[in-house]
Amino acid sequence: MSNGISMEIFLPMLAIFLVATIALGWYGYKNTKSNQEYLLGRNKSNSVIIALSYGATFLSASAVIGFGGQAAVHGMSLLWLCFLNLFLGLFVAFVFFGTRTRKIGRKLGASTFADLLGKIYKSNGIRAFTAILIIVMMPIYCAAVLKGGVNSLAVITGLTQYYDLILIGLALIVGIYVIYGGIIAVMYNDALQAGIMFIGMAVILVVTYTTLGGVSAANGSLTNLWDSGLITGAGTLPGFDGWTNFSEFGSNEWLTVVTTFLLGVGIGALTQPQLVVRFMSANDDKTLNKSMIIGSIFMITIVGAAYTVGALSNVYFYNNYGVGAYQYLQNLHLGTDFIIPEFILDIFSTVTFGDIFVSLFLLSLICASISTISALMHTIGSAGGFDLYTLAKSRREKKPFNSQSIRINRICTMIVMVLVVVYCYIMPSDIIAKATSLFMGMTAAALLPTFAHGLYSKKPRKDAAVASIVVGTASYLIWALFINAGSSIFLPICKWITGSKVLFMNSSIMYVDALLIALPLSIITMILVLMLKKAPSKIQDQEAETVSG
Amino acid sequence: MKCSMIPLTVLIVSTCQGEMMNFFGLTDPWIWGAYVACFLCVALCCTYGWITRNKKEESEDDE
Numbered sequence: 001m002s003n004g005i006s007m008e009i010f011l012p013m014l015a016i017f018l019v020a021t022i023a024l025g026w027y028g029y030k031n032t033k034s035n036q037e038y039l040l041g042r043n044k045s046n047s048v049i050i051a052l053s054y055g056a057t058f059l060s061a062s063a064v065i066g067f068g069g070q071a072a073v074h075g076m077s078l079l080w081l082c083f084l085n086l087f088l089g090l091f092v093a094f095v096f097f098g099t100r101t102r103k104i105g106r107k108l109g110a111s112t113f114a115d116l117l118g119k120i121y122k123s124n125g126i127r128a129f130t131a132i133l134i135i136v137m138m139p140i141y142c143a144a145v146l147k148g149g150v151n152s153l154a155v156i157t158g159l160t161q162y163y164d165l166i167l168i169g170l171a172l173i174v175g176i177y178v179i180y181g182g183i184i185a186v187m188y189n190d191a192l193q194a195g196i197m198f199i200g201m202a203v204i205l206v207v208t209y210t211t212l213g214g215v216s217a218a219n220g221s222l223t224n225l226w227d228s229g230l231i232t233g234a235g236t237l238p239g240f241d242g243w244t245n246f247s248e249f250g251s252n253e254w255l256t257v258v259t260t261f262l263l264g265v266g267i268g269a270l271t272q273p274q275l276v277v278r279f280m281s282a283n284d285d286k287t288l289n290k291s292m293i294i295g296s297i298f299m300i301t302i303v304g305a306a307y308t309v310g311a312l313s314n315v316y317f318y319n320n321y322g323v324g325a326y327q328y329l330q331n332l333h334l335g336t337d338f339i340i341p342e343f344i345l346d347i348f349s350t351v352t353f354g355d356i357f358v359s360l361f362l363l364s365l366i367c368a369s370i371s372t373i374s375a376l377m378h379t380i381g382s383a384g385g386f387d388l389y390t391l392a393k394s395r396r397e398k399k400p401f402n403s404q405s406i407r408i409n410r411i412c413t414m415i416v417m418v419l420v421v422v423y424c425y426i427m428p429s430d431i432i433a434k435a436t437s438l439f440m441g442m443t444a445a446a447l448l449p450t451f452a453h454g455l456y457s458k459k460p461r462k463d464a465a466v467a468s469i470v471v472g473t474a475s476y477l478i479w480a481l482f483i484n485a486g487s488s489i490f491l492p493i494c495k496w497i498t499g500s501k502v503l504f505m506n507s508s509i510m511y512v513d514a515l516l517i518a519l520p521l522s523i524i525t526m527i528l529v530l531m532l533k534k535a536p537s538k539i540q541d542q543e544a545e546t547v548s549g
Numbered sequence: 550m551k552c553s554m555i556p557l558t559v560l561i562v563s564t565c566q567g568e569m570m571n572f573f574g575l576t577d578p579w580i581w582g583a584y585v586a587c588f589l590c591v592a593l594c595c596t597y598g599w600i601t602r603n604k605k606e607e608s609e610d611d612e
Contacts, residue, residue, distance in 0.1 A: 079584060
């Protein structure tokens with residue numbers, strides 16, 4: 001095991017990065033004159049900024065560290081998540097959701113995702129529910145991302161004894177520029193961070209393949225590790241068939257990889273409130289369309305490199321230590337979330353100018369973390385400081401009210417920052433990928449049919465939306481807390497009530513992600529309500545005809 | 550059956566066994582297929598983005 005990086009190289013790089021971050025935060029602060037600019041920053045967005053901001057927000061340390069670590073355990077089948085990120089998270093999101101979101105959002109004067117849904121359905125209830133969902137669930141995802149960044153920083157610098165200090169320091173840096181700079185600071189910093197991430201991940205991919213003897217040789221060696229029985233699939237479930245083979249269809253391993261990692265995150269990307277805001281920040285459709293070019297190249301580089309390198313780390317660890325990645329980290333009493341940082345530190349210790357590359361990678365991981373955390377903090381802060389505050393004041397004063405207070409947003413964001421740090425301490429370890437999947441799955445199950453119906457229906461039906469939200473949320477929570485083994489650990493209600501971790505222990509059903517059940521139910525509910533119950537206006541028309549007849 | 554191999558460095562099709570397809574050292578079509586799908590998706594995004602980069606805006610009233 002290596003003993004951390006050269007501080008003589010890393011600290012100056014970090015200092016330059018922090019100066020740039022603060023400068024962009026200041027730029028955001030100077031250009032934020034109204035609450036609209038704090039929330040959307042339309043006047044300062046262009047296709048490059050939107051592409052990089054979208055990509056950097058979407059792909060956090062969770063993607064690199066969390067899912068990269070999972071790729072080391074479960075293998076290259078996670079490349080399908082890269083495909084889903086590109087196809088659903090980028091192409092479908094921009095072409096089928098982005099342009100309509102932008103137009104409708106602008107037409108209705110919406111500033112946040114909750115505001116958009118509330119205005120589409122003319123429902124304060126839907127707006128309040130969406131805001132509360134964001135405030136309750138998003139900090140879990142945010143804390144997972146923060147933990148990912150801190151884990152890397154602590155392991156690579158060798159400063160694990162300063163874990164608490166790094167955690168609070170990172171949260172403070174992000175919190176300050178989000179609180180003062182608003183969305184403009186968030187998006188411009190995202191773009192800077194995306195650039196660093198791109199270079200860092202590209203270098204790592206090249207170095208990994210070069211070290212392992214080239215693309216075909218490295219992939220062949222990985223296949224051989226399993227085929228020759230050199231190492232076992234430690235950390236996997238029955239049905240695992242090696243790192244370069246997809247697991248056996250329908251097996252426990254297959255269910256975990258496909259339903260939790262691939263579908264949970266792949267589909268969930270469509271209803272991410274922090275990403276929807278990026279669409280509303282665009283000035284026109286052309287900006288969004290052009291963003292896809294840079295966005296797709298950025299995403300395949302970051303995610304493709306992370307998952308490929310994650311799986312290949314097994315070859316490296318076997319060649320050098322005689323064990324696979326999972327086993328190697330177990331021997332160090334560390335979990336899957338530490339595989340990528342440890343691998344990077346180790347592989348670059350043998351490379352010329354390795355310290356510079358490790359510093360670059362570490363910086364790119366910090367960037368990956370804070371770009372996402374900043375967007376999440378901004379979204380959660382807006383849900384409280386704009387959506388809920390607006391609704392509460394409207395209710396109290398009994399007249400329509402639209403909050404224009406940047407101050408309230410800033411106070412809420414500050415509270416969120418503290419809440420996220422607290423979450424980091426109460427969350428279980430090795431949870432980054434699962435926490436990401438939980439949040440994305442929950443939002444998709446609850447809001448995807450409502451969001452799609454709202455965008456594509458000429459007369460969106462509030463009753464159908466409410467029914468879909470209720471069924472999607474309830475079924476997701478029941479399945480996640482009582483049936484699925486992976487998600488029940490977040491809030492072990494089942495264990496408190498029944499004494500058992502989940503209701504059906506030793507059954508394959510405990511590996512099925514809640515999204516696979518809740519999303520179809522949510523869609524079916526919406527369709528049934530739309531088909532079975534006529535729209536109020538139609539009923540009124542028919543009643544009028546009957547009276548006049 | 551006589552075995553004939555196509556000497557390609559990138560793509561090796563083993564016609565003698567009829568099921569081995571080696572793509573950069575990967576043999577499972579579900580794995581190399583994922584890589585191919587990723588690159589096709591990038592091509593799709595880039596093509597769409599390029600073609601529509603100057604597309605005339607639809608009327609806002611259409612919504």
